[in-house]
Amino acid sequence: MVLRQMISDDWPLVSKIYAEGIATGYATFESTVPDFKSWDLAHVNACRIIAESNGTILGWAALSPVSSRCVYGGVAEVSVYIANISRGKGVGKALMLRLIEESEAAGYWTLQSGIFPENEASIKLHKKVGFRYLGKRERVGKTQNGIWKDNLLFEKRSEKVGL
Numbered sequence: 001m002v003l004r005q006m007i008s009d010d011w012p013l014v015s016k017i018y019a020e021g022i023a024t025g026y027a028t029f030e031s032t033v034p035d036f037k038s039w040d041l042a043h044v045n046a047c048r049i050i051a052e053s054n055g056t057i058l059g060w061a062a063l064s065p066v067s068s069r070c071v072y073g074g075v076a077e078v079s080v081y082i083a084n085i086s087r088g089k090g091v092g093k094a095l096m097l098r099l100i101e102e103s104e105a106a107g108y109w110t111l112q113s114g115i116f117p118e119n120e121a122s123i124k125l126h127k128k129v130g131f132r133y134l135g136k137r138e139r140v141g142k143t144q145n146g147i148w149k150d151n152l153l154f155e156k157r158s159e160k161v162g163l
Helices: 006-022 038-041 091-105 122-128
Strands: 002-005 049-053 056-065 075-082 108-117 132-142 150-157
Touching: 002 006, 002 038, 002 091, 006 056, 006 150, 056 091, 091 108, 091 122, 091 150, 108 122, 122 150
Parallel strands: 075 108
Antiparallel strands: 002 049, 049 056, 056 075, 108 150, 132 150
């Protein structure tokens, strides 16, 4: 497995993996995959990572700003998606460790994730790479089907940046 920077040409395969995550019903509140331009505008230019093997994209990770306010400039939200065929094989851990490393190099002092309680694999992954559970936001949003969902908030503070 090779980890590398995501480029715009990766979008067709990245969006397919994103669609697989949406289809689970517990990866995101999103109901459709955006076009690349919309996705690109919503994510930080740095810290976009692809895991691939033999030309096949296994998963991806990226950061989104949590706020446009300058005081939150070093805080970002994590997105990590693993292809159905690659789950449970260490791809997520490799992506997250690289994402943490690159985020610190880019000046981020806090990474956060909102995770549905049903997404046990994501919860386990976040704990494994050093995120801590902060609490539960109850019925914080509705799915496209009108179902209220809780969201578990996890955070990782850098041990190198923002001390």
